[in-house]
Amino acid sequence: MNLLHTSQPSVDLSILPEIDYDSLYHDWYHPKLEMLIITPDNQSFINAVTPLKEWKNKKGVRTIILSNFSLYEGRDKAEKIRKMIKSYYQTENIQWVLLAGDATEDLIPIRYVYNPDTIEHSGSEYNGYDEYLKPTDFYYADLTGSWDEDGDGKWGESSRYNSHGVDEISWSPEVYVGRLPASNADELEIMINKTINYEKNPNVGDWMNRMLLAGGISSYSPAEDETRLTTYVIQNYIQSEMNYTHLTEHTSSYTPPDPKEVLTQNNFISHFNLGYSTVFFAGHADPFKLIRNPSNDIAYTNNDAK
Structure with a gap:
């Protein structure tokens, strides 16, 4: 009898999880983006937000600056910006979006949604504001659908006004959206400096x-x-x-x-x-x-x- 020889139980390797080394390699060397800073296609605005991008990356929040949203299809600038955000959300799973510019058509336009408010006397047409269209940046946060499902050019209609009887807004945001409403690069630089100082010296x-x-x-x-x-x-x-x-x-x-x-x-x-x-x-x-x-x-x- 050979007492030195003992049989070893066999191991069923099929029950062990399969490791995707290619994916691990890609995620390690190509970590996903977390934050977008969107500016007008203007070098002075880009220069103003660059210190914030550098600060966010230094803190470990992978951040890039985007300005050329004309590459995306859309009926207007706001739709092109939203499609750009949606593209990065789908490919990078971004969490935060900063709109760096005022809510005007030549900078980073806001979306006006169709929300009639005509019951109140002096309603929302007070001081010249429209009684049918209401401004909101939620358009850039709620990335579900197109916000114009019936294609009538009236954005964000409720089921009461949509011709298909459906709500055009899901009310569930995919990303966090903020805005620095600067009308020029000098204003934006001040806001950026205050933001960085607040984070560095709370x-x-x-x-x-x-x-x-x-x-x-x-x-x-x-x-x-x-x-x-x-x-x-x-x-x-x-x-x-x-x-x-x-x-x-x-x-x-x-x-x-x-x-x-x-x-x-x-x-x-x-x-x-x-x-x-x-x-x-x-x-x-x-x-x-x-x-x-x-x-x-x-x-x-x-x-x-x-």
């Missing part, structure tokens, strides 16, 4: 864990208590997560469960200037003011980068 403090909520009154008759919405947000999302301040105004038909302070112009501005990481206002507004502010009060806010 003003760390307890303000980062604070949230300001303000619930106003929408509509006219019957009025709608938006404090119901801010209360819902508090109770379901932030009550145990953040320190918050809740400013409220309400009609006699609704009383918040625990109102802290009354929503007034002075209260809101005073709190805003203390610094909060998140501010959520529910109520009427227009491009220049919140509904409780009787004048343009943006000039009075000063929160020291908080």
